[in-house]
Amino acid sequence: MSQQAANGVPCRGKVLTLDNMNPNVRRVEYAVRGAIVQRAGQIEKELKEGVKKPFTEVIKANIGDAHAMGQKPISFLRQVLALCSYPELLEDNKFPEDAKHRARRILEACGGHSIGAYSASQGIECVRQDVARYIEKRDGGIPSNPDNIYLSTGASDAIVTMLKLLVCGEGRDRTGVMISIPQYPLYSAALADLGAVQISYYLDEDKCWSLDVAELKRAVDAARQHCNPRVLCIINPGNPTGQVQSRQCIEDVIRFAKEEHLFLMADEVYQDNVYAEGCKFHSFKKVLFEMGPAYSSTVEMASFHSTSKCYMGECGFRGGYMEVINMDPEVKAQLTKLVSVRLCPPVPGQALLDLVVNPPQPDEPSYNTFMKERTAVLAALAEKARLTEQIFNEVPGVTCNPVQGAMYTFPRIALPQKAIDKAKEEGQVPDMFYCMRLLEEEGICLVPGSGFGQREGTFHFRMTILPPTEKLKIVLQKISDFHVRFTQEFS
Amino acid sequence: SLCTAEALKATQLKMSENGVLSRAKVLTIDTMNPTVKKVEYAVRGPIVLRAVELERELSEGMKKPFSEVIKANIGDAHAMGQQPITFFRQVLALCSYPELLNDSTFPEDAKSRARRILQSCGGNSMGSYTASQGIDSVRQDVARYIERRDGGVPCDPDDIYLTTGASDGIVTMLKLLVCGEGATRTGVMISIPQYPLYSAALAELGAVQINYYLNEEKCWSMDISELQRALDEARRHCNPRALCVINPGNPTGQVQSRQCIEDVIRFAANERLLLMADEVYQDNVYAEGCQFHSFKKVLFEMGPEYSDTVELVSFHSTSKCYMGECGFRGGYMEIINMDDEVKAQLTKLVSVRLCPPVPGQALMDLVVNPPQPGEPSHDNFIKERTATLSALAEKAKLTEQVLNTIQGISCNPVQGAMYSFPRITIPEKAIQEAMDKGQEPDMFYCMKMLEETGICLVPGSGFGQTDGTYHFRMTILPPTDKLTILLNKVKEFHQKFTQQYS
Numbered sequence: 007m008s009q010q011a012a013n014g015v016p017c018r019g020k021v022l023t024l025d026n027m028n029p030n031v032r033r034v035e036y037a038v039r040g041a042i043v044q045r046a047g048q049i050e051k052e053l054k055e056g057v058k059k060p061f062t063e064v065i066k067a068n069i070g071d072a073h074a075m076g077q078k079p080i081s082f083l084r085q086v087l088a089l090c091s092y093p094e095l096l097e098d099n100k101f102p103e104d105a106k107h108r109a110r111r112i113l114e115a116c117g118g119h120s121i122g123a124y125s126a127s128q129g130i131e132c133v134r135q136d137v138a139r140y141i142e143k144r145d146g147g148i149p150s151n152p153d154n155i156y157l158s159t160g161a162s163d164a165i166v167t168m169l170k171l172l173v174c175g176e177g178r179d180r181t182g183v184m185i186s187i188p189q190y191p192l193y194s195a196a197l198a199d200l201g202a203v204q205i206s207y208y209l210d211e212d213k214c215w216s217l218d219v220a221e222l223k224r225a226v227d228a229a230r231q232h233c234n235p236r237v238l239c240i241i242n243p244g245n246p247t248g249q250v251q252s253r254q255c256i257e258d259v260i261r262f263a264k265e266e267h268l269f270l271m272a273d274e275v276y277q278d279n280v281y282a283e284g285c286k287f288h289s290f291k292k293v294l295f296e297m298g299p300a301y302s303s304t305v306e307m308a309s310f311h312s313t314s315k316c317y318m319g320e321c322g323f324r325g326g327y328m329e330v331i332n333m334d335p336e337v338k339a340q341l342t343k344l345v346s347v348r349l350c351p352p353v354p355g356q357a358l359l360d361l362v363v364n365p366p367q368p369d370e371p372s373y374n375t376f377m378k379e380r381t382a383v384l385a386a387l388a389e390k391a392r393l394t395e396q397i398f399n400e401v402p403g404v405t406c407n408p409v410q411g412a413m414y415t416f417p418r419i420a421l422p423q424k425a426i427d428k429a430k431e432e433g434q435v436p437d438m439f440y441c442m443r444l445l446e447e448e449g450i451c452l453v454p455g456s457g458f459g460q461r462e463g464t465f466h467f468r469m470t471i472l473p474p475t476e477k478l479k480i481v482l483q484k485i486s487d488f489h490v491r492f493t494q495e496f497s
Numbered sequence: 498s499l500c501t502a503e504a505l506k507a508t509q510l511k512m513s514e515n516g517v518l519s520r521a522k523v524l525t526i527d528t529m530n531p532t533v534k535k536v537e538y539a540v541r542g543p544i545v546l547r548a549v550e551l552e553r554e555l556s557e558g559m560k561k562p563f564s565e566v567i568k569a570n571i572g573d574a575h576a577m578g579q580q581p582i583t584f585f586r587q588v589l590a591l592c593s594y595p596e597l598l599n600d601s602t603f604p605e606d607a608k609s610r611a612r613r614i615l616q617s618c619g620g621n622s623m624g625s626y627t628a629s630q631g632i633d634s635v636r637q638d639v640a641r642y643i644e645r646r647d648g649g650v651p652c653d654p655d656d657i658y659l660t661t662g663a664s665d666g667i668v669t670m671l672k673l674l675v676c677g678e679g680a681t682r683t684g685v686m687i688s689i690p691q692y693p694l695y696s697a698a699l700a701e702l703g704a705v706q707i708n709y710y711l712n713e714e715k716c717w718s719m720d721i722s723e724l725q726r727a728l729d730e731a732r733r734h735c736n737p738r739a740l741c742v743i744n745p746g747n748p749t750g751q752v753q754s755r756q757c758i759e760d761v762i763r764f765a766a767n768e769r770l771l772l773m774a775d776e777v778y779q780d781n782v783y784a785e786g787c788q789f790h791s792f793k794k795v796l797f798e799m800g801p802e803y804s805d806t807v808e809l810v811s812f813h814s815t816s817k818c819y820m821g822e823c824g825f826r827g828g829y830m831e832i833i834n835m836d837d838e839v840k841a842q843l844t845k846l847v848s849v850r851l852c853p854p855v856p857g858q859a860l861m862d863l864v865v866n867p868p869q870p871g872e873p874s875h876d877n878f879i880k881e882r883t884a885t886l887s888a889l890a891e892k893a894k895l896t897e898q899v900l901n902t903i904q905g906i907s908c909n910p911v912q913g914a915m916y917s918f919p920r921i922t923i924p925e926k927a928i929q930e931a932m933d934k935g936q937e938p939d940m941f942y943c944m945k946m947l948e949e950t951g952i953c954l955v956p957g958s959g960f961g962q963t964d965g966t967y968h969f970r971m972t973i974l975p976p977t978d979k980l981t982i983l984l985n986k987v988k989e990f991h992q993k994f995t996q997q998y999s
Contacts (some may be wrong), residue, residue, distance in 0.1 A: 021738055021771045021808050024838040031846055039629055044776050047628075071626045074619025084594040091856075092590035100600075117576025122822040124573045126543055133918035159661060159826070162850055170701075173530050195849045199672075236523055269523040306523050320624040320854030324661070336526040346541035347697045348664055352854040353824030354593075391684055409675075 008459050011344035030416045033198040037191050037457020042441055045154035047087040055275030065481055067469045068451045070413045072319030072383075075472035080318060080379050082372045083361045086112070090121050090357050104370040105189060105321055112357050114190070127346040129157025129327070130353070133360040137327055139364030145292040148367040149330065157327045157340070157359065161275050161312035164328035168308050171341060172237050173202045181484060182227060182233035184268070186217070188466070190245040191201035194459070203233035208461060209439060211418065214407050219258045226266055229348045243276040243287065243411030246468040248391070250285040250411040258294045264305050272309040277325075278316035282410040291331060307331040313358050315413065319385040324442040325362075332400030350459040387413070390471040390478055397482040401489050416455065416468050419489065425496035443492060448484045499503060532822035534854040537698040539693050539959020540571055544943055548953035567983060569971045570953045572747070572915045573820030574885075577974035582820060582881050585863045588614070592859050594758060607874040614859050623855045629848040631659025631829070632855075635862040639829050642865030647794035651888070652698050657828045657833045657862060658662050658843070661853045662823075663814035666830035668698045670810050673706045674739050675842060684735035690918060690960035690968070692747040705735035710963060713920065714911050717751035721760050728768055743851050744776040745762040745789065745913030747971040748960050750893070751767070752913040758795045766807050774811040777828075780818035784912040793833060809833040815860050817915065819885045827864075828856030892973040892980050897989030899984040902992050915974060918957065921991065929999035939967040943944070945994060950986045 010339050017242060024032070050064045053355035067076065073079065082105060088297075089095050089109035096106055115132045117123030128134065134157065138150040157225045158164035174182045182203040185193045189206075197204045207225040209215040242251045244450070251259075263270045272290035290309055295302040313325030330338065350356075363381075367374040389410035398417045406417035421436050429439035437454035445451055455466025473481055526534070543630040546566075552566045552694045568576065575581065583793050584607060591597050591611035598608055617634040619625030630636065636659065640652040647784060658668035675683045684705040687695045699706045708729040711717040719742070731737045753761075765772045774792035796805045815827030831841065852858075855930055867882075893911035900908035900919045909918035923931075923938045931941035939956035947953050955966025975983055 020834070020836045020839075020840050021769050021834050022674060024842070026676055027673050027839055027842060031673060031842055034846060034849060036845065036849040039851070039939070040845075069626065071619060072624075073622035073624040076620050076698075079622060079624050088590040088594035088597060091593055092586040095590060095597075098600075098602075098775055116824070117573060118578050120575035120824070122574075122824045123576040123582050124571065124823040157853070160851070171529050172524060173535060174528060192849060199846075199849075234527075266522065267523055304520070306553065308871075318624075321626040322618070322622070322624045322852070324852075324854040331521070332514075334522045334525050335523050337522075337529055340529060340533055343538065343542075344536060344701075347536060347694060348668075349536040349541070350824070350826075352661070352826040352857060354856040355854060 019071055021429065027083070030199050030201050031216070035191065035193045035198070035457075036195045037453050040453075040457060041453060042438065042445060042453060045327050045442065046400065046445055049445065049449065055095060060447055064445075064449045064451060065407050065473065065477070066451050067481060068125055068453045068474065070470055070472070071321050072315075072413070072472050073321065077319050077472065078379070079320065080376065082366055082376045083358060085372075086361055087277055087354060087357060090354070093119070102371040104366055104372050108361060108364065112360060116353065121357060123353070125350040125353055125356060126348050127348075128342060129351060130144070130356050130360075131357050133157060134327075136364045137329075139293070141289075145289055145295070147290060148295045150291075154330050154333075155327055156314040156330065156345060156469065157325075157351050157356050158243070159326065159355065160314060160324040160407070161310040161326040163324075164190050164308070164310055165271065166191055166327060167344065168236070169196050169200055169202065171337065171344070172269060173200045175234055176363075178206070178232060178413050179234045181237070182229045182235040183236060183237040184222070184229075184238060184240060185239045186244070186248050187461070188455065188457055189239075190273070191457055195238055195248060200276070200286075200408040203229070205233070205235055206459060207464060209244070209247060209378050209406065211464075215244060215247035215416075217251060217255050217259060219262050222259070223452065226268075235406060235421055236269060237271060238266075238452055239271040239273065239291075241273040241281055244289075244454075244478050245273075245276065246408070246414045248409040248412045248414055248416065249407070250280050250282065250287060252287075253288045253293060256288050256290060257271070257297060260290065260294055260297060260305060262337070262422050264301060269349065270305060270307040272307060274309055275312040275315050276412040277311065278384065279387060279413060280411040281391045285410045286324060287411070291329065294331070304332060306333060313355060316362075317380045318358070318362055319359055319383075323355040323358045324352050325359040326351075327359060386475065387471065393475070393478065394469075394471050394482060397479075397486065400485045403493055404486070404489055413470055413472060415471060416466050418456070419465050419467065420492055420493070421465050422496040425492065437467060440465070440492065446486065446489050448488055450481055450484060452485075469488070476483065506835070532701050532703050536697045537693065537700070537959070539955050542955075542959060543955060544940065544947060544955060545570055545973045547944065548947055551951065559847055562949055566947075566953060567975065567979070568952045568953050569975065569983065570955045572817060572972055572974070573823050574817075574915070574974050575823065577972070578976050579821050579974065580881070581822065582878065583822065584868055584878050585860060587824070587874075588863055589631050589856060592856070595621070596910045604873040606868055606874050609865065610863060614862060618855065622875060623859065625638075625855070626813055627852045629850075629852050631657070631853060632845060632858050632862075635659060635858050636799060636829075638866045638932070639864050641792075641832075643831060646789055647797070650707075650794055650797040652831065656835075657701070658832065659853050659858050660828040660829050660830060661832070661857065662693050662816060662826040663775065663812040663828040665826075665830070666696060666812050666828055667773065667775065667848065669843070670830065671702055671739070673697050673702065673839065673846070674771065675702045677736055680734060681736045683739070683870060684731045684737040686724070686731075686737060686740040688741070688743060690747070690748050690957065690962055691741075693959055694777070695741055696961070705731070707731040707735070707737055708961065711746070711749060711751070713909065713963070714779060716912070717746060717749040717918075719757050719761060721752060721764055724761070724764055725880055737768070739773055740765050741773040741775065741974070742792070743775040745781055747775075747778065747914050748916045748918040748955075749909070750911040750914045750916055751909070752782050752784065752789060752920065755788075755790045758790050758792060759799060762792065762796055762799060762803060762807060766803055772885045773811070774809060776811050777814040778818045779813065779912040780886065781889060781915060782885060782913040783893045784910055787912045789913070793831065796833070806834060807837060810835075815857060815864055818864075819882045820860070820864055821885075822860055825857040825860045826854050827861040828853075829861060846883060852865065888977065889973065893917075895977070895980065896971070896973050896984060899981075899982060899988065905990055911973060913973055916958070916970050917973060918968050919969050921969065922995070923967050924995055924998035927994065930998070939969060942967070942994065943969055945988050947994075950990050952983060952990075
């Protein structure tokens with residue numbers, strides 16, 4: 007592995023190379039920011055440098071980042087954050103009393119009354135109390151113990167931490183973790199990084215991406231041959247698929263987890279993003295408790311939430327929490343110890359979360375504006391969800407399930423055999439080939455379905471519904487036109 | 498029979514106290530990740546848990562020999578009363594709520610920086626994800642800062658990765674390095690004493706920790722022969738691949754000489770080790786004759802034979818220095834001479850977590866791009882910065898001085914960082930009682946101190962120390978008058994304790 011330097015003097019190879027780095031890390035993939043996004047970044051740079059393209063801007067419809075697509079922050083949340091950052095503003099009469107009141111409360115809970123102090127590793131206590139109250143209100147009074155709440159650096163942090171705790175064993179005893187296909191590729195990435203076994207269960211595209219317990223059973227039985235299945239992950243509302251699971255389905259999943267002795271991980275970061283008529287968010291915890299003590303005092307569960315989605319869209323603040331239910335006390339002590347090593351989640355994100363779970367109330371000055379802004383954001387998303395489904399379903403060769411919730415559409419695309427062959431020739435997965443073409447021709451950046459998982463022989467892409475409605479219409483039209491052209495070209 | 502423990506375990510059933518059979522949990526201490534069980538982090542360990550309990554008892558009105566718990570366990574300046582730098586918080590407020598850009602009470606230089614930061618954010622909002630490596634313009638500013646700091650040695654913004662505190666970058670690098678099995682398992686050299694993030698991360702990753710002892714007699718300096726000893730010994734049972742150095746040191750506070758840093762670089766080059774330089778305390782240098790020498794600068798001054806080849810990663814943070822903004826979790830690492838393919842893997846790895854917190858990135862931008870002479874905020878900024886750093890220098894001196902007046906305590910000069918790590922003599926009787934209780938003697942000592950004075954320190958065993966020696970780590974962060982009281986209480990306690998166990 008030695009290298010010759012330019013002047014012919016032999017020099018040794020590097021200490022850290024592809025061949026001697028952590029092999030698990032090499033297996034990690036994260037399509038949402040993968041190859042296609044890197045190319046999109048390159049193209050943006052080229053545009054800036056004046057290179058001529060068939061488009062004037064790159065539209066990044068690859069990532070669930072609402073503010074980047076023009077969504078406005080909620081005024082109240084940002085006012086409180088400003089007050090917390092620079093408490094001199096508490097003297098400024100431009101800020102409403104309810105914002106000041108919350109800022110004071112947060113600052114009082116911080117060391118030295120500063121958001122620059124480390125907080126407790128589990129998160130600021132009064133924030134955890136507020137989160138517990140929020141959960142209780144949301145779940146119709148089912149008790150939530152603040153001590154079961156762990157604030158985190160986005161939901162991703164808590165998800166990875168839980169998976170880390172769960173992974174053990176060697177060979178056939180290695181921990182297996184069930185995750186949907188399609189899935190949000192944080193899960194596959196984390197499982198690769200941890201060297202755990204990924205157990206894929208297929209969502210039913212023909213039934214609006216619903217979950218089928220028979221399919222769960224098939225997957226877990228097959229998995230038991232080669233690993234030790236211990237965890238079942240479910241994303242509801244779904245990413246990338248947008249389905250909102252029925253209450254019956256959630257009950258069935260809980261029952262399945264109990265029967266098969268699985269730890270349940272419920273990723274509920276899109277809990278406010280529900281659009282379709284007849285659809286409703288049912289929290290796993292609520293359903294669990296409604297199933298009675300045989301379940302509610304035994305099924306081990308962690309549910310995850312975030313400040314990145316819903317109506318806030320505050321991705322950059324990296325706020326989040328998990329609630330752990332029925333966790334073994336000794337394991338919980340280990341969890342508490344583990345999170346202490348990284349000291350604490352970012353305090354601005356903790357403050358933001360506090361406001362999300364403790365928003366302006368009807369009798370408070372900021373209430374009307376808050377409700378107006380929140381409603382506008384959610385209504386716009388609902389409209390865009392509907393519009394997207396409608397337009398895509400008008401394109402021959404594109405089939406789009408209703409976008410019931412979340413922030414994405416995951417339509418199925420028919421690719422001509424010639425295109426599939428051409429892709430193979432170029433060493434590309436067919437839907438990557440398709441998406442790369444779309445990027446180069448229209449400047450629209452999507453993520454190929456292969457980045458999330460899909461049934462063999464099917465192809466999809468994930469597009470966000472986040473651009474402003476007028477721009478979204480244009481994007482949808484361009485994609486539709488592209489699809490027709492592409493199909494023509496490879497017919 | 499179902500009733501034996503073994504049989505129960507085999508069927509995954511459990512007998513509760515009232516005789517009810519139930520299934521054992523999915524996730525138990527026996528079925529969880531074994532490496533996580535090995536993780537310890539003393540800075541927030543058992544003694545701190547007890548301190549928090551005591552605080553609760555105090556707030557519930559319980560009578561104690563003290564009226565407050567003083568948390569001198571953690572390097573958290575704001576929690577101890579240090580004030581944030583006004584300029585930084587002004588810009589952060591402007592970034593959080595850009596309506597304030599119309600507010601005439603904010604100075605123009607703050608507004609200009611806020612606008613620049615917002616312009617580089619998606620949708621001009623701090624609420625957008627940024628590029629996973631960090632905001633481009635911030636990385637450029639970091640690179641310029643490094644160039645200025647290092648007398649012009651070039652820095653490529655593409656080698657800068659913004660992180661969620663320095664801890665994040667350190668753990669990421671260690672993760673990249675770990676591979677192999679058994680005798681080829683990656684070994685990582687770290688000082689004893691060390692900041693226990695390193696031992697925790699190595700335990701979690703299942704890497705081999707290779708201890709090299711700092712020389713207490715020589716003010717905690719590094720000794721190449723000791724590095725060599727540690728390395729040679731380690732080669733017998735693992736594959737040593739990295740050398741971690743904390744400079745200025747934590748918990749020990751020493752500021753390594755330029756010669757020492759050169760020697761370490763030469764050692765790393767000869768022994769083919771990737772160098773990890775934790776430099777988060779680079780502005781916290783107090784002692785006369787001491788100066789911070791960045792590893793990168795020294796590396797480049799050693800000429801291309803070294804600067805073209807030695808793989809070096811250096812870490813910085815917004816949590817320490819004069820800012821003390823721990824809660825924002827801001828940081829960066831600079832990667833030097835990394836293999837291109839590995840760098841691509843690193844970039845891919847950090848993308849999974851999307852991006853570091855944007856407020857922390859913004860804060861880092863201000864740290865590396867502070868008010869310049871001629872700008873409206875410059876004078877006040879320098880005033881605040883100077884006040885903080887000189888207070889720390891004063892407290893460093895005071896601490897060393899007072900602790901050295903105590904018989905049975907000897908304290909090396911606190912040359913830099915934020916801690917003192919004095920050596921304490923513990924009477925044999927106390928050591929015995931500790932062992933009987935299954936406690937490390939210095940944990941026994943610190944627990945007693947906590948219960949009797951309300952002062953929370955971290956025992957030296959949490960950082961590592963030469964066998965048979967005992968220490969504690971105490972921060973120098975409380976305000977000077979409180980620190981004086983603290984040091985005197987420590988003195989009283991030590992005298993009492995020594996007497997009690999004589």
